Amino acid sequence: MNSDRSSYGRHLDDDAIQSLLDAAEGPADAETASARRHLADCPECQGRVDAWREVFGELGRLGRFAPPGRFAERVLSGIDLPGEAWSSSRAWSWARLRRWLTGRAADAHLSGRWLQELADGALPRRRATLAKAHLATCGDCESRLASWRRLIATLEALPSFAPAAGFAERVMARWREVAEEAAGRSQAARKWRLLPRSPRGWVLAGTLTGMPVAAFAAVAAFLSTVPQLTTGSLVTYLWWQARDVLSAFGSSLLAAVMQSGAAFRAYSLAESLIASPATAVAAAASFTVLMFSSIWVLHRNIGFPRFALRHVHS
Amino acid sequence: MSLNYQSVEDAELVTLAAEGRESAYRELLSRYERPVFSLIYRMVRNRTLAEDLAQEAFIRTFNAIDTYNPQYKFSSWIFKIANNLTIDHLRKRRVPTVSMHGAPDAVTPEAQARTSLVVRSPGESPEEYVQNRELGGQIEAAIGELREEYRVVVLLRHIEGHTYDEIARIMDIPLGTVKTYLHRARAELKLRLAEA
Numbered sequence: 082m083n084s085d086r087s088s089y090g091r092h093l094d095d096d097a098i099q100s101l102l103d104a105a106e107g108p109a110d111a112e113t114a115s116a117r118r119h120l121a122d123c124p125e126c127q128g129r130v131d132a133w134r135e136v137f138g139e140l141g142r143l144g145r146f147a148p149p150g151r152f153a154e155r156v157l158s159g160i161d162l163p164g165e166a167w168s169s170s171r172a173w174s175w176a177r178l179r180r181w182l183t184g185r186a187a188d189a190h191l192s193g194r195w196l197q198e199l200a201d202g203a204l205p206r207r208r209a210t211l212a213k214a215h216l217a218t219c220g221d222c223e224s225r226l227a228s229w230r231r232l233i234a235t236l237e238a239l240p241s242f243a244p245a246a247g248f249a250e251r252v253m254a255r256w257r258e259v260a261e262e263a264a265g266r267s268q269a270a271r272k273w274r275l276l277p278r279s280p281r282g283w284v285l286a287g288t289l290t291g292m293p294v295a296a297f298a299a300v301a302a303f304l305s306t307v308p309q310l311t312t313g314s315l316v317t318y319l320w321w322q323a324r325d326v327l328s329a330f331g332s333s334l335l336a337a338v339m340q341s342g343a344a345f346r347a348y349s350l351a352e353s354l355i356a357s358p359a360t361a362v363a364a365a366a367s368f369t370v371l372m373f374s375s376i377w378v379l380h381r382n383i384g385f386p387r388f389a390l391r392h393v394h395s
Numbered sequence: 396m397s398l399n400y401q402s403v404e405d406a407e408l409v410t411l412a413a414e415g416r417e418s419a420y421r422e423l424l425s426r427y428e429r430p431v432f433s434l435i436y437r438m439v440r441n442r443t444l445a446e447d448l449a450q451e452a453f454i455r456t457f458n459a460i461d462t463y464n465p466q467y468k469f470s471s472w473i474f475k476i477a478n479n480l481t482i483d484h485l486r487k488r489r490v491p492t493v494s495m496h497g498a499p500d501a502v503t504p505e506a507q508a509r510t511s512l513v514v515r516s517p518g519e520s521p522e523e524y525v526q527n528r529e530l531g532g533q534i535e536a537a538i539g540e541l542r543e544e545y546r547v548v549v550l551l552r553h554i555e556g557h558t559y560d561e562i563a564r565i566m567d568i569p570l571g572t573v574k575t576y577l578h579r580a581r582a583e584l585k586l587r588l589a590e591a
Contacts (some may be wrong), residue, residue, distance in 0.1 A: 162455060193578070193582060194574075194578050197577070197578055197581055197582075198574075201552070201577075203559060203574075228585070229581070229585075231555060232581060232585055232588070233581075234583060235534055236534070236549065236553035236554065236584075237553050237554070239534065239535070239553075239554055241429045241430060241433040241554065242429070242432060242433045242434065242436050242437075242529060243428070244428060244429075244431050244432040244445075244446050244449060245442070245446060246443075248428055248432070248446060248449075248450070249421065249424045249425060249428060251450065252424060252428075252449075252453045252454065253417075253420070253421065253424070255454060256453070256454050256457055256458075258422075258460075259454055259458065263458075277514050
């Protein structure tokens with residue numbers, strides 16, 4: 082609905098038409114009167130005005146939605162009515178001051194909120210004192226307090242319900258099942274815990290294991306290009322090297338042990354144990370206890386899931 | 396040495412349970428099966444479903460017993476688990492509904508009559524009979540019509556006897572919100588009971 086001309090001497094634009102329709106009910110200003118004069122002689126603009134009038138008519142026919150039932154009561158129950166000005170502390174202070182100045186303090190009633198909290202025993206002490214002072218002189222608030230007390234007493238008298246017979250047994254049985262399933266999952270997870278858990282992990286593990294293989298393959302490929310080198314000569318060379326390294330390591334270790342005096346101390350200990358059977362028995366017992374303790378710790382922490390032992394068989 | 400679990404405090408029972416004593420679990424279960432079941436039953440208003448949810452609440456509590464913080468009451472903790480489970484269930488189950496009193500855009504009495512639902516009961520099952528007997532009273536019906544949050548605070552306060560602070564912890568909401576919910580819930584109950 083765009084207009085190629087904006088002058089009222091020629092055609093009306095969309096804004097002018099909408100203004101014209103908005104002003105249809107009211108008195109016409111100079112611009113509207115000019116637009117109306119143009120319309121009287123221009124069937125093209127008249128057609129566009131009719132189209133816009135249809136849009137306006139559709140919008141005017143839109144209905145209203147009704148709020149859900151008891152909407153008004155719910156809103157009113159959430160606010161403090163003018164007669165119940167003692168709700169928030171600020172409102173209460175102003176109301177009290179105003180009523181004290183005008184000598185109408187007895188007119189102020191306690192809010193539903195205060196009365197509820199008083200009936201429920203949850204009103205702070207200072208407010209409770211004020212409220213009780215007011216209640217002593219106000220039968221209206223006293224009867225409202227009584228109705229809140231009745232409601233609370235009704236609620237507190239409601240019975241508790243028992244589940245069907247055997248509920249506890251069913252819970253315990255189901256709990257054991259859940260514990261066993263969890264234990265099974267944890268055992269399975271422990272079995273496969275060394276495997277990577279993400280594609281990135283698999284790439285890393287593949288790289289780490291593939292690198293030595295690739296290095297070995299590269300060395301083998303290089304050696305195969307040297308004609309003087311045979312498999313026999315390579316093995317002999319490696320054997321000599323390994324023997325030299327092991328021999329050097331063994332000599333160093335032996336020298337270190339002899340220099341530290343550990344061998345002498347071990348010999349002295351063995352001699353004293355043989356000399357005293359009681360000491361020997363105590364040592365053997367200590368060794369046995371320590372060994373079994375170690376086995377037990379390994380058994381509890383590695384061999385069987387801790388959760389299953391604690392919760393299923395306890 | 397046999398221990399009389401009935402005289403043991405909740406916190407100590409939890410410690411014993413965490414050490415793996417099944418009797419401690421059983422004692423906790425016997426202490427809380429009624430309160431937890433009652434709360435859930437009044438929330439979902441279906442016995443079978445309430446038992447399933449209560450069972451799940453106990454299993455979750457027992458499985459997490461190592462994480463219990465003795466700074467708070469055990470009852471607050473188990474009610475928090477039960478409440479979260481129930482609210483989650485109710486939210487998942489929620490489906491678009493049409494008011495029994497007609498479509499929301501029905502303004503005139505004729506439009507409301509045209510769009511309102513007519514429910515015809517094909518007959519009560521034994522379970523429905525028990526439920527209707529248990530929850531069919533005026534006050535129970537009024538509680539059942541409250542919003543879920545309002546219903547929980549009323550039940551925790553007036554049936555389970557929790558303090559406002561405990562309710563705030565159980566529901567994970569500020570203390571002021573607990574007070575507001577309670578005031579509105581009781582005001583609605585009063586209104587509904589007066590109408591009945």
